[in-house]
Amino acid sequence: MSHWLLTMDPEKHCYVALHFDREFASDESYELPDGHSIPLGNERFLCPEALFHPSLLEMDSPGIHEMTRASIMKCDVNIHKDLYENIVLSGGTSMFRGLTERMEKEIKLIAPSTMDIKVIAPPEHKYSAFVGGSKFASHPSFQQMCISKKEFEECGPSIVHRKCF
Numbered sequence: 242m243s244h245w246l247l248t249m250d251p252e253k254h255c256y257v258a259l260h261f262d263r264e265f266a267s268d269e270s271y272e273l274p275d276g277h278s279i280p281l282g283n284e285r286f287l288c289p290e291a292l293f294h295p296s297l298l299e300m301d302s303p304g305i306h307e308m309t310r311a312s313i314m315k316c317d318v319n320i321h322k323d324l325y326e327n328i329v330l331s332g333g334t335s336m337f338r339g340l341t342e343r344m345e346k347e348i349k350l351i352a353p354s355t356m357d358i359k360v361i362a363p364p365e366h367k368y369s370a371f372v373g374g375s376k377f378a379s380h381p382s383f384q385q386m387c388i389s390k391k392e393f394e395e396c397g398p399s400i401v402h403r404k405c406f
Contacts, residue, residue: 257339306347331369
């Protein structure tokens with residue numbers, strides 16, 4: 242039952258633990274409309290923890306904090322400071338309570354010590370990925386950037402760089 246509840250309303254019941262190791266000691270319960278209570282176990286924070294430790298899902302991939310750092314490091318060194326100071330969370334997953342604070346904490350641990358880190362989730366962050374994609378798709382130049390299946394099969398991934406940049 243607790244698994245069902247967490248999948249029905251993860252933004253309300255799940256959260257990102259700031260100190261993952263300390264969370265195992267706390268339990269919560271949820272009161273059903275009929276007055277019965279059900280326990281909410283470690284799933285509340287284990288599911289979102291996979292964002293930082295994909296190995297929990299048996300995935301061999303870096304966490305979102307490591308991917309963020311790797312993305313910044315691939316950019317021109319002259320803009321690293323600006324990028325570290327302007328990390329913006331968006332999309333449905335950004336709705337997990339504690340994600341902003343945890344992301345900032347984890348990036349501070351792996352970023353150069355000279356960098357100030359600022360992670361934000363604007364008020365409209367749940368829909369900002371969709372809104373951004375929608376605005377991009379309605380831009381006049383979007384049609385010129387579209388890649389057909391045939392083009393991709395003929396040219397491979399390099400077609401993206403040719404048509405979009």
